[in-house]
Amino acid sequence: MVKLLQLVPLFLSAIPVTILARPYEKVFHIATLNNHHKNKDGVSTIFDEMNTDARITGVDEDELRLIQLDEDEPPKWMTVGERMDLYRKKTKFMDITDYPDLGDSYKAAERTRRQFPIQPQFQQEVESFINQLTTKHMEANLRKFTSFRTRYYRSNTGKESSNWLYKQILRIVEDAEDDVDVSVRKFKHPWTQSSIIARFEGSDPQKENEVVIVSAHQDSVNMWIPSFGRSPGADDDGSGTVTILEAFRVLVENGFKPVRPVEFHWYSAEEAGLLGSQAIAQDYAKEKKDVVAMLQNDMTGYVGNKPETFGVIVDYVDSDLTIFVKSLIEEYAAIPYVDTKCGYACSDHASWRKAGYPSAFTIETDFKDSNPYIHTSNDVIENLDFNHMLEFAKLSVSFAVELSYSN
Ligand code: BES
Ligand code: ZN
Numbered sequence: 001m002v003k004l005l006q007l008v009p010l011f012l013s014a015i016p017v018t019i020l021a022r023p024y025e026k027v028f029h030i031a032t033l034n035n036h037h038k039n040k041d042g043v044s045t046i047f048d049e050m051n052t053d054a055r056i057t058g059v060d061e062d063e064l065r066l067i068q069l070d071e072d073e074p075p076k077w078m079t080v081g082e083r084m085d086l087y088r089k090k091t092k093f094m095d096i097t098d099y100p101d102l103g104d105s106y107k108a109a110e111r112t113r114r115q116f117p118i119q120p121q122f123q124q125e126v127e128s129f130i131n132q133l134t135t136k137h138m139e140a141n142l143r144k145f146t147s148f149r150t151r152y153y154r155s156n157t158g159k160e161s162s163n164w165l166y167k168q169i170l171r172i173v174e175d176a177e178d179d180v181d182v183s184v185r186k187f188k189h190p191w192t193q194s195s196i197i198a199r200f201e202g203s204d205p206q207k208e209n210e211v212v213i214v215s216a217h218q219d220s221v222n223m224w225i226p227s228f229g230r231s232p233g234a235d236d237d238g239s240g241t242v243t244i245l246e247a248f249r250v251l252v253e254n255g256f257k258p259v260r261p262v263e264f265h266w267y268s269a270e271e272a273g274l275l276g277s278q279a280i281a282q283d284y285a286k287e288k289k290d291v292v293a294m295l296q297n298d299m300t301g302y303v304g305n306k307p308e309t310f311g312v313i314v315d316y317v318d319s320d321l322t323i324f325v326k327s328l329i330e331e332y333a334a335i336p337y338v339d340t341k342c343g344y345a346c347s348d349h350a351s352w353r354k355a356g357y358p359s360a361f362t363i364e365t366d367f368k369d370s371n372p373y374i375h376t377s378n379d380v381i382e383n384l385d386f387n388h389m390l391e392f393a394k395l396s397v398s399f400a401v402e403l404s405y406s407n
Contacts, residue, residue, distance in 0.1 A: 095273025135386035216240030217270035239301035258404035277348035301384030302371035318358035
């Protein structure tokens with residue numbers, strides 16, 4: 001009997017991955033065919049655009065998602081199976097099925113472009129906060145956060161991990177002194193895992209609509225068996241999640257009173273094509289919110305065997321904001337940066353860019369030296385360095401303080 005049991009993993013590994021992965025995916029995805037995808041005669045163009053050599057089975061043919069692979073290319077309809085293949089081939093994509101017109105109503109061109117400061121200006125305030133950052137809470141939080149089997153956005157454990165995270169944020173908010181005006185809410189989606197938004201109100205009523213955002217994504221994925229494969233996602237993006245949580249904790253506990261409102265966002269469903277951040281960016285664009293700047297923290301914990309640096313993403317970002325982010329690193333962090341690229345739709349900053357808002361993105365190293373274990377069961381805490389995360393927490397604090405106070 002024991003011998004037989006030992007054979008089970010062998011047997012499972014012999015089954016093609018697609019057979020294991022797809023039936024579970026199938027349950028969740030429903031075709032959404034709408035009018036944008038009809039040509040001028042009203043005839044559907046979906047099937048012309050479909051990649052016909054893909055593995056489309058009879059059942060899967062209905063499960064179509066609208067996928068964007070580049071900024072200037074028209075989106076393509078793909079099956080969920082094809083979408084999962086993109087992933088394994090490390091092709092980046094944005095699933096725009098539910099947000100085809102993101103930001104169309106409120107593009108950057110309609111708004112006055114604001115200039116970012118040339119240099120950091122609030123050293124005393126920033127330093128009083130960053131001196132309080134420690135690795136202690138990040139470590140404990142990441143241990144718990146990676147203990148959920150997966151944080152896949154449609155899974156039960158993805159919902160449980162999100163509820164756990166919400167409670168940690170709530171506890172920080174509840175303990176805040178009366179004069180710290182901070183709140184937290186869930187941003188619900190049509191899938192199980194919510195995004196979370198914590199907000200400091202600003203002191204200047206005239207700047208009430210001008211929001212500064214610091215963000216990370218809370219979901220994880222096992223690329224071979226998305227819905228229930230073990231996916232600790234310690235680095236991707238448990239690291240960013242606990243990094244910005246530490247920045248948030250220190251700001252709350254030390255009485256941060258911003259001038260402009262500052263928000264911390266923990267997105268759901270980044271790994272499914274930036275779904276959570278697109279939903280929120282679309283909502284903010286519809287509400288005509290003036291997002292001053294957004295900084296994404298996705299993978300902040302891996303150093304590997306190269307000298308420690310920040311990787312500052314320079315493609316598909318706001319270049320002026322990125323210059324300012326570099327000046328913050330020079331002023332407040334203990335390590336240098338290198339310029340690096342991540343490609344289109346690499347993380348949630350792309351949703352804000354698409355909606356017409358300035359966004360920036362920093363990662364743990366040069367992209368080519370980043371964590372090789374992501375999207376597998378081996379993305380574990382043991383590969384990470386909490387002191388490295390601390391440097392990103394310093395950057396998040398300085399970003400929030402400087403951009404909220406500046407004119
Ligand atoms: N965390 C990764 C992006 C990343 C990779 C950052 C390596 C830094 C170093 C992100 O969660 C991711 O996997 N993105 C996908 C695209 C997404 C839309 C599915 C990717 O890069 O393939
Ligand atoms: Zn990620």
